[in-house]
Amino acid sequence: MTALADVARSTPSGEGERGNRPTLAVDLGAVGANVRHFARITPGEVMAVVKADAFGHGAAGVARTALAHGASRLGVTSLDEALALRFRHIDAPVLSWLNPVDANWGAAVREGIEVAVPSAEHLAALAPGARVHLHLDCGTGRDGAEPAAWPGLCAAAARRPDVSVVGVMGHLSCADAPSERGDASGREIFGWGVRVARAAGLDPVHQHLAATAATLNDPLSHHTMSRIGAGLFGIDPSGPGRLTPTLTLTAPLLGVRTVSAGTGVGYGHTWVAPRTTTLGLVGVGYADGLPRSASNRAQVLVRGRRRPLVGRISMDMSVIDLGTEGAQMGDVVTVFGPGTAGEPTVAEWASWAGTIEHEVMTGLGPRLARRMS
Incomplete structure (x- = not known):
């Protein structure tokens, strides 16, 4: 048997088992429950956003789960991500919204991938037969056409009979706090943008402004569709806990040792044992996605x-102060999980690192064995 087969066979198959490598368990049942929640609270379609390999969860598995539980469409950033879904035989409608002017627009047409158009230059470069969502900047100052350029973009799109404008999209800047003035302005800009598109003779069937936070908190931003990315994975930016976490990271203890008071640990000895204690070693570090900024807090x-x-x-390891727990090599350590057994959550890790859950999830490295359930 090959060494690779040995590794595959040794991957732990269940929670609490003794395993020999760090394992990231992806709860697809929780993904499905989160999709159903969004399908209940929005009157329009749900677009499941599976960019960045579905926030590190595995795009193909998450896409199929979302489509089976109420999502009708998929969203990604790049055409490469969209084409990867087609390669995995996922034939649902897919929108890609962040591409260079010289992207492979012909491949998008051949594979039935819809694309966002944020500028006249993008529009001019499209292959005949493209299905597009005109993208309006509603206050983020990043992607999307500036409002001053929007009437010209709509007029230019109307002059291309070989291109179908099927949607208008935008993004809110302050949806985590729906009372923010920025979102009221964003909603107004978006409504104006749809009216301008129609006045130019376009018929954008799909109108989508709300992402996860706005879908949860701001019904005024709901249109014919909502884009749900972070919410698929249990991230509620406003924090009430209405969604189900989806990830559990476990790793075995690789070493256990007793040290005396005054023993320094790790580079720079940023922690020194205040008493005799037991230390445990796990083979998970910042190369696997644990934020280094969470050191001495997590x-x-x-x-x-x-x-x-x-x-x-x-990079490759972390040390635990086990106290007098009596732990042994091979014991399974839960780095984070849904929190139902008292373990830390991804949200807590993000707080310890001074960042957001999205960054922790998308930073989880390829060395972690993935287990879908």
């Missing part, structure tokens, strides 16, 4: 109790 679950990570998180 916690993990060992034998049913939270224990602190101590010293700097290294």
